[in-house]
């Protein structure tokens with residue numbers, strides 16, 4: 001009798017749940033922290049002409065040299081540091097995990113946080129140590145450092161600001177973790193354009209720091225591009241783990257075009273920040289809704305009954321993310337991406353109905 005997948009697939013893989021993406025066709029999509037604004041029309045036409053020139057019959061330049069140089073310049077990567085590109089930062093999380101997953105190695109992160117860290121610990125056979133945040137989602141840095149001394153993690157992931165909580169850890173707490181770390185610390189700055197705080201300028205101070213970013217939340221989620229910056233000794237090893245052509249020619253060309261005009265996306269980010277203020281106040285004014293302060297382009301809110309509200313919103317055509325049941329600290333929590341003014345109004349009216 002042939003063996004079943006369950007008998008052949010590694011138990012770690014069998015234990016993982018597939019990354020969940022909800023059906024969103026025709027919905028007001030406020031579940032995935034996308035930038036709600038498209039590129040302005042004339043720029044799109046110029047970009048289309050640029051993409052038409054791309055030679056798709058050729059393999060990409062393997063390390064995306066031109067794009068790496070552009071990113072280093074635009075994102076102010078300090079001199080002497082190297083940049084590695086990924087097929088989204090999800091790819092980079094996997095590359096780092098694979099490279100550091102020696103037998104018995106530990107990955108540590110505060111929880112709740114981005115699910116990909118834990119998923120990759122599972123996939124690569126690392127021991128995952130997830131230390132709970134405080135009730136207000138602040139980092140208990142003393143407890144985290146004490147646990148680091150016990151576990152001696154090869155790899156620490158810190159999302160800065162954190163997803164799904166929106167909290168930006170205190171700079172001195174991150175420094176305390178960097179100083180206590182015997183392993184590598186990856187600071188995931190996916191929301192850096194909204195938080196406007198970064199360890200990029202301090203990269204040279206910490207030999208065990210990698211700063212990881214993505215263009216997804218900036219307005220280019222569809223092209224799948226992430227990057228990380230760090231010491232050449234680290235990047236050289238991660239480069240071996242990277243799949244040979246992990247960033248395709250269209251992504252490289254589109255990113256070069258748009259990042260060369262970064263101010264367009266930064267303007268959109270400023271509009272999102274202005275909308276964040278208005279949405280935050282309006283959410284907080286709803287009866288029974290607690291809004292957690294956010295340094296990102298989303299809010300985590302606690303409602304009386306998250307399952308009811310999530311379903312109510314869905315029936316009214318609004319998609320947000322329900323975190324109830326995912327982690328005890330996230331009981332009755334929904335995560336709502338800041339959309340356009342019009343989208344936010346629809347969300348607010350629908351949420352009021354659904355409470």
Ligand SMILES: *Cc1c(COP(=O)(O)O)cnc(C)c1O
Nearest residue numbers: 088089090114159163190214216
């Ligand atoms: C969205 C997100 C990412 C994923 O970025 P991609 O580049 O789209 O893969 C990584 N880290 C955090 C904390 C995120 O919220």
